Amino acid sequence: xxxxxxxxxxxxxxxxxSVGEVTKRARAVIEAGLxxxxxxxxxxGFKAWRSGHWYFSLRDKTAQLRCVMFAKQNYxxxxxxxxxxxxxxxxxxxxxxxGDFQLxxxxxxxxxxxxxxxxxxxxxxxxxxxxxxLDPARKRRLPAFPRRIAVVTSPDGxxxxxxxxxxxxxxxxxELIVVPAQVQGAKAEASVCSALNRISRLPxxxxxxxxxxxxxxxxxxxxxxxxxxxxxAMPMPVISAIGHETDVTLCDLVAxxxxxxxxxxxxxxxxxxxxxxAHCGVLGQRLARALRIASRHVVERxxxxxxRLTRGMDHRLERSxxxxxxxxARLDALSPLRVLGRGYAVARDADGNVLKRVAQLPxxxxxxxxxxxGEVNGRVQ
Amino acid sequence: MAExxxxxxxxxxxxxxxxxxxLDLDExxxxxxxGVERLRVAREQLVQAELKVKKVLEIESPS
Numbered sequence: 454x455x456x457x458x459x460x461x462x463x464x465x466x467x468x469x470x471s472v473g474e475v476t477k478r479a480r481a482v483i484e485a486g487l488x489x490x491x492x493x494x495x496x497x498g499f500k501a502w503r504s505g506h507w508y509f510s511l512r513d514k515t516a517q518l519r520c521v522m523f524a525k526q527n528y529x530x531x532x533x534x535x536x537x538x539x540x541x542x543x544x545x546x547x548x549x550x551x552g553d554f555q556l557x558x559x560x561x562x563x564x565x566x567x568x569x570x571x572x573x574x575x576x577x578x579x580x581x582x583x584x585x586x587l588d589p590a591r592k593r594r595l596p597a598f599p600r601r602i603a604v605v606t607s608p609d610g611x612x613x614x615x616x617x618x619x620x621x622x623x624x625x626x627x628e629l630i631v632v633p634a635q636v637q638g639a640k641a642e643a644s645v646c647s648a649l650n651r652i653s654r655l656p657x658x659x660x661x662x663x664x665x666x667x668x669x670x671x672x673x674x675x676x677x678x679x680x681x682x683x684x685x686a687m688p689m690p691v692i693s694a695i696g697h698e699t700d701v702t703l704c705d706l707v708a709x710x711x712x713x714x715x716x717x718x719x720x721x722x723x724x725x726x727x728x729x730x731a732h733c734g735v736l737g738q739r740l741a742r743a744l745r746i747a748s749r750h751v752v753e754r755x756x757x758x759x760x761r762l763t764r765g766m767d768h769r770l771e772r773s774x775x776x777x778x779x780x781x782a783r784l785d786a787l788s789p790l791r792v793l794g795r796g797y798a799v800a801r802d803a804d805g806n807v808l809k810r811v812a813q814l815p816x817x818x819x820x821x822x823x824x825x826x827g828e829v830n831g832r833v834q
Numbered sequence: 835m836a837e838x839x840x841x842x843x844x845x846x847x848x849x850x851x852x853x854x855x856x857l858d859l860d861e862x863x864x865x866x867x868x869g870v871e872r873l874r875v876a877r878e879q880l881v882q883a884e885l886k887v888k889k890v891l892e893i894e895s896p897s
Contacts, residue, residue, distance in 0.1 A: 596839075597839060598837075598838050598839035598842070600837060600838075608889070617885070617887060620885060621884075621885040625883040625884050625885040626838055626879055626880070626883040627885065628885075628886045628887075628888060629885060629886065629887045629888070630888050630889075630890055631887060631888065631889045631890065632889075632890045633889065633891070651890065652890075655890070726880050726883075729842075729880060730877065730880050730881070733842075733845075733873060733876055733877055733880070736845055736846065736849055736869075736873060737870075737873050739849045739853065740848070740849050740852065740866060740869045740870065740873065742853075743849060743852035743853045743862075743866075744852065744862060744863070744866040746853075747852060747856075747857055747859070747862035747866075748859060748862065750856055751858070751859040751862075
């Protein structure tokens with residue numbers, strides 16, 4: 454590191470080193486003598502800055518070490534808490550501006566059961582549970598016939614391809630609204646939240662949040678409490694398909710439905726067109742049968758009415774017939790034939806005029822005499 | 835294009851009404867005709883639909 458300092462010159466006030474020279478020299482000595490190494494200790498005085506950098510100390514019974522872990526190293530990690538036993542892989546150095554001896558941490562592992570991830574996961578889960586966000590009663594039913602299906606996922610991954618292919622096959626009546634998001638890396642949490650926020654203002658019937666498989670770090674955005682709360686707050690049902698089936702994320706827990714794969718999520722979101730077509734066929738058959746039955750009722754009613762009509766007519770005919778008989782009996786009694794039967798006769802001239810008076814019957818007048826069983830001709834003498 | 839689920843709901847209601855009630859022939863025929871029309875439209879939607887994909891860019895989001 455540069456030219457060696459003149460130790461003899463430094464032995465007098467005249468040869469005094471500058472502060473910068475000492476820290477620089479000390480840093481060189483330390484960095485040359487202490488290569489990056491694993492250190493075990495307890496976290497204390499933990500502080501995360503807005504920049505994302507973490508500052509804390511590691512301590513044991515006898516000593517403390519100042520540590521810094523920069524955002525680009527820690528962004529995928531859950532936040533540790535004071536008192537936690539950890540291992541860090543770090544580079545010892547001097548922070549020259551402050552003259553502090555410190556460790557620049559490159560990796561941080563918790564010795565707690567399941568590690569830092571598990572711990573952070575359980576902590577966030579407990580918070581969600583406390584707010585009732587994991588209550589099974591909160592789970593909404595997925596729509597039977599969705600019109601708009603939104604997808605939050607990486608825009609160029611296999612996830613979107615799978616979902617698009619399944620929805621296209623099963624339910625192409627829907628519109629797929631893709632809201633791309635970064636699903637891993639430092640910006641994933643903010644990106645996913647922003648995508649969710651955007652969708653919450655769109656008229657969408659169901660939402661799929663998808664992410665292919667990956668390491669626990671890769672999936673971390675979906676274990677973020679912030680993302681989980683955003684998912685829980687969505688106005689429409691949410692299907693979560695994150696990672697492999699064995700990786701249960703917080704996002705999976707708060708979602709209304711958890712699918713093992715993106716394809717399964719797409720299937721859960723859609724009805725099968727072929728089945729719906731078959732159902733339509735059945736409805737068509739029922740429609741036709743129902744009309745047949747309905748018209749049969751009408752025909753039956755018509756028949757019944759016809760019967761009543763006929764019965765009515767018969768009755769009336771009967772009465773008419775009886776009336777006729779009675780009338781004809783009376784008619785019969787008045788008939789001139791009956792009078793003739795009693796021995797009377799009717800005389801008519803050639804024109805058929807009835808001859809009732811003597812004046813009509815001068816001597817020599819010819820007439821016809823009608824008796825009960827026929828006519829005879831006669832002449833007045 | 836009418837919403838598919840509404841179409842199907844109405845169709846199912848028509849079938850149930852036609853099956854359950856003793857309707858006069860005019861009413862039955864009217865329902866039948868409506869049912870057939872809705873069935874035709876629903877089938878058409880099912881058979882002819884093609885998936886529309888729309889990408890919403892994140893950049894548009896602040897509003």
